Amino acid sequence: MKGTHANLSKEFITTSDKTDWHNDALWFLRAKRDKQRDTIEDWEKLRSTAAAIKDHTLSRLADYLQTFEENALQNGMQVHWAWDDAELREITASILRENNARSVVKSKSMLTEECGLNPYLEKEGFDVVDTDLGERIVQLRKEHPSHIVVPAIHLKKEEVSDTFHEKMQTEKGNADPGYLTAAAREALRKDFIKADAAITGVNFGVAESGAVVVCTNEGNADMGVHSKKTVIHCMGLEKLVPGYKELAVFTRLLARSATGQPVTVFTSHYRKPRPDVKQHIIIVNNKRTDIYTDPEFRQAMRCIRCGACMNTCPVYRRSGGHSYHHTVPGPIGSVLAPFYGKEKNKDLPFASTLCGSCNNVCPVKIDLAGLLYKWRQKLTDETSADTSKKMSMQVGSSILKSHKKYGMVTTAFRWVPKSLLQSKFNPWNSKGEDGKKARVFPEVPGETFRQWYKKRQK
Amino acid sequence: MNSKEKILDSLKKACGDPLPRPEIDLLYDKTALVEEYVRTAEASGTEVFLGEEENITGIITQWSEGQKIQSSVPRLREKYPLVFDEDMPFDQDNIPGVFVAEASFGVVENAALWFTDEELTSRLLAFIPEKLIILLSRNHLVATMHEAYARIEEGKTFGFGLFMAGPSKTADIEQTLVKGAQGAKELAVILY
Numbered sequence: 092m093k094g095t096h097a098n099l100s101k102e103f104i105t106t107s108d109k110t111d112w113h114n115d116a117l118w119f120l121r122a123k124r125d126k127q128r129d130t131i132e133d134w135e136k137l138r139s140t141a142a143a144i145k146d147h148t149l150s151r152l153a154d155y156l157q158t159f160e161e162n163a164l165q166n167g168m169q170v171h172w173a174w175d176d177a178e179l180r181e182i183t184a185s186i187l188r189e190n191n192a193r194s195v196v197k198s199k200s201m202l203t204e205e206c207g208l209n210p211y212l213e214k215e216g217f218d219v220v221d222t223d224l225g226e227r228i229v230q231l232r233k234e235h236p237s238h239i240v241v242p243a244i245h246l247k248k249e250e251v252s253d254t255f256h257e258k259m260q261t262e263k264g265n266a267d268p269g270y271l272t273a274a275a276r277e278a279l280r281k282d283f284i285k286a287d288a289a290i291t292g293v294n295f296g297v298a299e300s301g302a303v304v305v306c307t308n309e310g311n312a313d314m315g316v317h318s319k320k321t322v323i324h325c326m327g328l329e330k331l332v333p334g335y336k337e338l339a340v341f342t343r344l345l346a347r348s349a350t351g352q353p354v355t356v357f358t359s360h361y362r363k364p365r366p367d368v369k370q371h372i373i374i375v376n377n378k379r380t381d382i383y384t385d386p387e388f389r390q391a392m393r394c395i396r397c398g399a400c401m402n403t404c405p406v407y408r409r410s411g412g413h414s415y416h417h418t419v420p421g422p423i424g425s426v427l428a429p430f431y432g433k434e435k436n437k438d439l440p441f442a443s444t445l446c447g448s449c450n451n452v453c454p455v456k457i458d459l460a461g462l463l464y465k466w467r468q469k470l471t472d473e474t475s476a477d478t479s480k481k482m483s484m485q486v487g488s489s490i491l492k493s494h495k496k497y498g499m500v501t502t503a504f505r506w507v508p509k510s511l512l513q514s515k516f517n518p519w520n521s522k523g524e525d526g527k528k529a530r531v532f533p534e535v536p537g538e539t540f541r542q543w544y545k546k547r548q549k
Numbered sequence: 550m551n552s553k554e555k556i557l558d559s560l561k562k563a564c565g566d567p568l569p570r571p572e573i574d575l576l577y578d579k580t581a582l583v584e585e586y587v588r589t590a591e592a593s594g595t596e597v598f599l600g601e602e603e604n605i606t607g608i609i610t611q612w613s614e615g616q617k618i619q620s621s622v623p624r625l626r627e628k629y630p631l632v633f634d635e636d637m638p639f640d641q642d643n644i645p646g647v648f649v650a651e652a653s654f655g656v657v658e659n660a661a662l663w664f665t666d667e668e669l670t671s672r673l674l675a676f677i678p679e680k681l682i683i684l685l686s687r688n689h690l691v692a693t694m695h696e697a698y699a700r701i702e703e704g705k706t707f708g709f710g711l712f713m714a715g716p717s718k719t720a721d722i723e724q725t726l727v728k729g730a731q732g733a734k735e736l737a738v739i740l741y
């Protein structure tokens with residue numbers, strides 16, 4: 092049973108220092124988001140408007156994609172369509188080859204991460220440098236982003252310092268974030284100078300104007316786009332909004348929900364290429380049409396990838412993004428993951444308490460908890476069950492169905508010695524790195540609830 | 550079928566009845582207050598100077614601390630000639646130490662400033678200098694992004710359009726906010 096969420100989170104959970112710290116770091120973002128929410132009178136209506144806009148756009152998605160393409164072409168952009176991840180990789184590589192580009196600077200894009208673009212380009216002999224600081228850190232460490240907005244949220248500054256010392260010869264032991272950021276800026280400036288082409292993700296595509304909109308805080312996307320002659324924007328097909336009027340709603344919601352800023356520092360609208368520049372837009376499907384076709388799950392395509400559902404999720408906060416073994420972690424990731432492999436991702440919809448906190452923060456009001464619940468039922472029917480889980484479910488159901496059996500078992504349970512319950516034979520217990528117990532099975536009270544209740548009644 | 554046809558075909562088959570385009574009908578204060586703009590701008594890490602047309606160059610000189618100044622603002626170009634060359638974007642001799650531009654308008658709710666190719670002349674100039682000074686007329690403030698995009702829609706079409714709200718920043722290392730990630734390290738606005 093390796094590779095499941097529960098197993099992958101084990102290490103993260105047992106180093107309780109880090110769990111608490113990670114939990115607090117994400118809650119900090121959630122709290123900042125709440126502050127921003129409180130500055131907007133009509134926040135709830137803003138959310139429902141955003142959801143309605145997305146539903147409208149999705150209901151006419153084919154038309155809007157065509158309008159978008161027509162306008163983009165008229166603006167001088169080149170438009171490509173990729174059915175799946177392989178086609179995105181091939182189109183990108185062939186554009187780079189046609190333009191004799193060997194090295195690329197790339198700004199944040201979960202889509203290219205999902206499509207395995209970096210490893211492919213590297214295998215084909217291209218140099219790829221991720222320029223978002225968080226992504227650069229995980230790239231240098233040969234890891235994957237653990238969060239879609241703050242990719243290096245799982246790392247402590249000392250870990251970043253060690254990585255930079257090894258890869259960029261920064262001072263050993265200097266973990267000052269200002270110092271490390273300045274070092275990265277300097278190194279990345281050289282990469283910007285050297286690169287032949289720039290690749291970006293896309294936050295929004297505006298159908299009526301043919302513009303692609305990219306939001307960053309660092310300005311890294313623009314450093315590449317405005318200095319290179321070959322530019323590629325990779326856009327998931329769900330990123331469209333009808334026009335600027337609608338874009339206004341999303342620019343008000345995105346950063347507030349994501350990091351608790353009123354707006355990202357840079358919101359760049361790319362419409363026409365500079366003279367002599369070849370600017371491409373690749374519209375990518377990669378299973379989005381499958382999600383679209385499923386009436387129950389189509390609402391998941393409203394997602395604007397703000398990360399708010401991760402920041403608030405009690406399971407995500409305590410288990411870390413890497414435990415989800417899918418490009419997009421957290422509640423929305425667990426809703427999307429089964430579309431990319433039911434058997435392989437069947438555990439993910441269970442990595443949730445269904446508390447519904449994600450529903451409350453999602454700026455486009457996706458019923459995340461409801462969709463996770465739906466997956467649980469579907470996946471239990473449609474995938475193989477673990478024998479141990481199946482058996483325990485059967486035993487559990489037979490006990491819970493009968494009053495008598497339930498009474499017997501709960502009374503008998505009290506005779507199991509504490510030394511056994513709190514021993515290493517009980518998988519509930521775990522040890523931390525320091526060898527101390529990190530999680531211990533709680534003491535069992537001497538009487539059952541029923542017994543206690545009866546006594547009080549007297 | 551090529552991929553485009555395949556995608557459009559799958560979407561058309563499944564789309565169902567089209568839903569109406571929703572009205573955007575929200576309640577909020579539509580007055581654009583200067584004090585409120587100053588508050589959001591300062592919160593974004595922008596330094597705000599309240600100036601008058603006459604003392605703009607005085608503020609620029611003082612804030613620039615002797616660095617090379619270039620400007621795309623027509624009335625300031627003679628004083629601060631623009632030598633930046635888009636074809637050699639990383640040539641240190643051409644990059645301004647301080648770049649002065651005029652924003653088309655500013656948004657009160659989030660301190661975002663709107664620029665197009667017209668105001669920037671070179672797109673990279675909004676990102677590559679270490680310091681930016683932006684002129685913003687008090688008469689060019691709007692309350693929210695709704696008014697902002699209405700204005701953009703009415704205005705001339707553009708090739709590149711940018712909202713900038715504060716100096717470049719990152720909090721990617723342990724949530725510690727650091728100014729000057731990739732773009733300008735400092736941003737000042739002269740509100741006149």
Ligand code: SF4
Nearest residue numbers: 394395397398400453
């Ligand atoms: S599901 Fe909602 S909260 Fe989660 S990332 Fe998407 S838009 Fe944000």
